[in-house]
Amino acid sequence: MSSTHLADWRQAFSRRNLLATVLGGYLPILLAVAIIVLPLLWMAIASFKPPGEIITTQPTLWPQEPSLDNYRHVADTVPLLTVLRNSLIVTIVGSAIKVVLAITTAYALVFVDFRFAHAVFIAILVALMVPPEAALLPNYMTISALGGRNTLWGIILPGLGTAFGTFLLRQQFKTLPKDLLEAAKLDGAGHLKRLWRIVVPVSAPTIATVALVTIVGEWNSFMWPLIITDSVDTMTLPVGLNLLQSIEGQTGSYGYLMAGAVLVIVPVLVVFAALQRFIVSGLTQGAVK
Amino acid sequence: MPTANPHRQRQRRRDALVFLAFAGPNLLLIAAFVYYPLLSNAYFSTLNWRMGATSATSAGIDNYIRLFTSPQGAEMWRVTITFTVVTVVASMVLGLLVALALGRRIPGVTAGRTAIFSPYVLSGVGVGMVWNFIFDPQLGVLGHVLRAFGARSPEWYLDADLALVMVIVVYVWKHLGFCAVVFLAGLQSIPSDLIEAARIDRAGALTRFFKLTLPLLSPTVFFLTVTTILSSMQAFDILKIMTPSGNGTNTIVFELFLQGFGPYQNAGYAAAISVVLFVVLFAITAFQMRFIERRVHYA
Numbered sequence: 001m002s003s004t005h006l007a008d009w010r011q012a013f014s015r016r017n018l019l020a021t022v023l024g025g026y027l028p029i030l031l032a033v034a035i036i037v038l039p040l041l042w043m044a045i046a047s048f049k050p051p052g053e054i055i056t057t058q059p060t061l062w063p064q065e066p067s068l069d070n071y072r073h074v075a076d077t078v079p080l081l082t083v084l085r086n087s088l089i090v091t092i093v094g095s096a097i098k099v100v101l102a103i104t105t106a107y108a109l110v111f112v113d114f115r116f117a118h119a120v121f122i123a124i125l126v127a128l129m130v131p132p133e134a135a136l137l138p139n140y141m142t143i144s145a146l147g148g149r150n151t152l153w154g155i156i157l158p159g160l161g162t163a164f165g166t167f168l169l170r171q172q173f174k175t176l177p178k179d180l181l182e183a184a185k186l187d188g189a190g191h192l193k194r195l196w197r198i199v200v201p202v203s204a205p206t207i208a209t210v211a212l213v214t215i216v217g218e219w220n221s222f223m224w225p226l227i228i229t230d231s232v233d234t235m236t237l238p239v240g241l242n243l244l245q246s247i248e249g250q251t252g253s254y255g256y257l258m259a260g261a262v263l264v265i266v267p268v269l270v271v272f273a274a275l276q277r278f279i280v281s282g283l284t285q286g287a288v289k
Numbered sequence: 290m291p292t293a294n295p296h297r298q299r300q301r302r303r304d305a306l307v308f309l310a311f312a313g314p315n316l317l318l319i320a321a322f323v324y325y326p327l328l329s330n331a332y333f334s335t336l337n338w339r340m341g342a343t344s345a346t347s348a349g350i351d352n353y354i355r356l357f358t359s360p361q362g363a364e365m366w367r368v369t370i371t372f373t374v375v376t377v378v379a380s381m382v383l384g385l386l387v388a389l390a391l392g393r394r395i396p397g398v399t400a401g402r403t404a405i406f407s408p409y410v411l412s413g414v415g416v417g418m419v420w421n422f423i424f425d426p427q428l429g430v431l432g433h434v435l436r437a438f439g440a441r442s443p444e445w446y447l448d449a450d451l452a453l454v455m456v457i458v459v460y461v462w463k464h465l466g467f468c469a470v471v472f473l474a475g476l477q478s479i480p481s482d483l484i485e486a487a488r489i490d491r492a493g494a495l496t497r498f499f500k501l502t503l504p505l506l507s508p509t510v511f512f513l514t515v516t517t518i519l520s521s522m523q524a525f526d527i528l529k530i531m532t533p534s535g536n537g538t539n540t541i542v543f544e545l546f547l548q549g550f551g552p553y554q555n556a557g558y559a560a561a562i563s564v565v566l567f568v569v570l571f572a573i574t575a576f577q578m579r580f581i582e583r584r585v586h587y588a
Contacts, residue, residue, distance in 0.1 A: 021395055028390035029401045036405050036466065042430060043419045059433060101315040108311035113304045120312060127323045129574040131523055133542045134567040135326035137333060137549050137560055142321070161318030191307050220412040222526045227550050238414040238526075245418060245530060254422040264415040272410050276403050279410060284471050 040265070047071070047258040054254050070259035077247060077256070079232055083240035084263070086152060090225070090236055091218040094156045099211050102165030107195050109166070110173040111181060121170070128163040133223065140227055150234045155225050159218075165210040168285060172206040173199060209282035212275055216268055237264050327567060333560035340554035352561035365562075369540040372457060373521040379461045381513055384468025391469065392476045402473070406466040413463070413526025420459045421531055449537025456538050459527050464520070468513055475509030476502070515577040519570055541566050 046054060048066040053059065074080055108114070109121055139158045148154025176199065184194050200207065222238040229235050235243070241260045248256050272279055334352050338345030356362045387405060391398050408416065423429045424445045432442035445455045479502065487497050503510075525542050532538045535547050541562060549559030 021393065025390050025393040025395045025398075028386065029398065029405075032387045032390070032469075033401050033404045035462070036408060039419050039423060039462075042423070046422065054428060057433075059430075101318070104311040105315040108308045112308045112311065113301070114308040115305075117308065120316065123316070123324075124319065127319045129571050130323050130327065131519075131542075131566060131570045133523060133525070133545060134330065134563040134570075135323060136545070137556060137563060138326035138329040139322055140550075141329070142325075157318075158322040161315055161320075161322055163319065163323075166315065191311070216410050220410075220414075220526075222412070222414050222529075223546065226529075227546075238412055241414050241418065242530065245421070246533060249421070249533075252425070252428055254425070254428060257418050258422060261415040261418040264412040265419075268410055268412065269407060272407055273403065276406070280406060280470060283409070283467070284474065 040269075043258045043261050043265070046255060047262045049255050051253065051255055055252055070255040073253075073256050074244060074259045074263075078235075078240040078244050080240075080263075082233060083235050083237050086155075086234060087219060087237040089152055090155050090221075091215055093152075094159060094218045095211060095214045097156075097160055098162045098165060098214050099207065101160065102162045102169050102210060103200065103207065104195070105162075105166045106169035106173050107191075107199060109170050111194070111199070112191065124163050124166055127161070128167055132159075136223070136227065139224075143228055148228065150229050150231045152234060154228050155234070155236065158224065159221070162214075165214060168210055168282070169203065169206060172203050176202065205278065208275075209278045212271070212279050213282040216271070216279065219268060220264075330560045330563045330567075333557060334564050336557040336560075338557040340549060340556040340559075345557065348557055352558045353565075355558065356561050356565060365539050365541060365544045368453065368538060369522065371453065372460075372524065372538075372540050373518060375457050376460050376464070376521045376524075377514065377517045379457070380465040380468045380517060381510070383461065383465045384513075385472050387465065387469040388472035388476055391473050402470065406470050408463045409467045411463070414530050416459065416463055417527045417530030420455075420462075420527075424455055424531075446532070446536070452532050453537045456524075456528055456531050459531065460521070460524060463527070464517065468517065471513055472506070472509060475506050479505045511580070512577075515573060518573060522566070522570060 045061070045063065047070050048068070049063040050065055050067055050069060053064060105124070109117055109124075114120075135158070143149065143154045143158060146154075148157065180198060180202075181194055184198055189197065220238065221236070222242070225236045225239045226242060229239055232240065232243070241264060244260050245257060335348060335350070336345040337348035337351070356365075391402050391405075423431050426432050426442040426444055426446075429442070435442050443451050445451050483505075484497060484501065487501055492500070522540070523542050524540055525546065528535075528538050528540065528543045529546070534552065535543055539547065545559050545562040545566065547553060548555045548562060
């Protein structure tokens with residue numbers, strides 16, 4: 001080991017540096033992680049506790065008699081399989097259509113000659129600035145008039161026009177080398193072929209980002225499905241949980257409520273843990289220039 | 290002139306058709322569910338109209354007057370501004386502190402970063418339910434802890450001011466990880482030799498932070514201020530789950546919901562709130578777009 005290495009090591013493990021690392025690094029991080037993780041852990045543990053262990057003045061950390069009764073009860077109160085299925089359909093169908101629309105729109109904006117392309121882009125940019133809540137009332141009138149109340153398509157339809165995905169993909173498509181597409185064009189490849197054979201494959205990471213952010217958004221979506229559905233046959237999971245909360249909230253049946261919360265939270269946590277790189281980059285877009 | 294060339298003209302027409310085929314469906318949806326609502330809201334907002342009723346009478350600008358001068362309207366603005374200012378400041382300050390810790394090159398920070406960011410992607414409904422349990426004065430963990438220290442749990446759900454404090458705490462819990470990760474990216478873009486040079490000049494840690502790090506972070510601070518204001522003003526899920534019919538927690542979007550779709554069924558007034566919500570958020574975003582290209586830290 002050379003002497004400079006040795007000096008580095010000494011410095012790295014000097015008392016002062018260790019102290020700074022622990023006090024300025026690990027301590028605040030551990031504190032923050034504890035504040036974030038403990039409520040979620042408490043949720044997961046409580047979901048296995050029978051009512052007697054929740055309505056008590058002496059709660060224990062671990063369930064004394066762990067059981068799945070809370071989950072069974074949730075399944076009885078709201079038809080769990082139905083709302084879960086509705087949520088899956090809305091999330092999968094909604095996200096798939098949104099991503100395809102974003103890809104084709106961004107392609108048109110970047111690679112198809114059209115005199116008004118810039119005006120169209122501005123219109124999409126402005127749409128990005130409209131808070132969806134501001135469109136709630138008219139969309140409710142429109143979907144009701146079309147007979148879309150208490151239907152899955154009524155939940156999906158108003159959110160399909162996508163400004164966010166289009167914007168993100170347009171930025172990505174603009175970075176692609178023009179030569180790549182020119183060569184394909186000379187080989188006689190039409191727009192569709194150029195899109196699916198060249199643009200989509202080389203943009204896969206950005207498309208994955210848009211898809212994941214869209215999927216998480218659809219799964220968590222609450223306000224619109226709450227307004228447009230009031231029958232358990234067409235409710236999504238968050239709306240079903242809102243119903244569960246209003247039924248059980250007054251009675252202190254927190255075991256049931258935590259079982260419900262686990263169902264909506266844990267799937268997203270699993271996806272996030274596995275694919276956080278894409279999700280974080282999509283959600284913090286615009287922050288890093 | 291290229292227009293004189295019939296081949297060119299045909300090509301141009303074909304391109305326009307391709308453009309419409311590719312972008313058309315999305316544009317139609319945006320027109321129907323984003324632009325059209327802006328116009329019809331403007332009309333609805335001039336009506337005295339109960340939700341579900343088939344007829345309505347004209348109300349002129351009464352709904353707007355009510356929104357800005359009635360006690361109910363004033364209360365909505367007070368709650369909205371309090372909620373927004375406190376959540377924005379708290380999540381940014383806490384986020385920056387966490388980012389400074391995460392910025393150290395020590396093993397394990399990546400896992401910490403993932404954990405701290407995670408609440409941001411979770412369902413607001415699920416998060417609200419979890420915290421309802423924690424804040425429950427009789428059965429919640431918080432009450433148990435307070436009792437262990439001989440104190441009593443405040444009545445979070447009965448007192449309107451405490452209810453607002455409660456939803457602010459939960460909202461900050463959910464959003465501070467986002468601020469931390471964005472700040473972390475900002476910190477990592479600061480050239481380390483600048484900080485090193487200041488260290489050699491014997492600038493203390495606090496001086497280095499306030500005179501060097503913070504000014505260099507100003508673009509990030511600006512970006513985060515705008516984005517967190519926008520999202521705080523659109524808060525809904527946590528408020529609805531923790532205080533279902535609104536109790537000192539009626540921020541603008543929650544009030545819009547309660548007026549239009551809740552117990553009041555007051556569609557005209559809800560439309561007026563929608564219009565004002567749009568104008569305020571649009572102005573904030575447009576302001577950001579104007580300034581985003583400028584280098585804020587030299588200003």
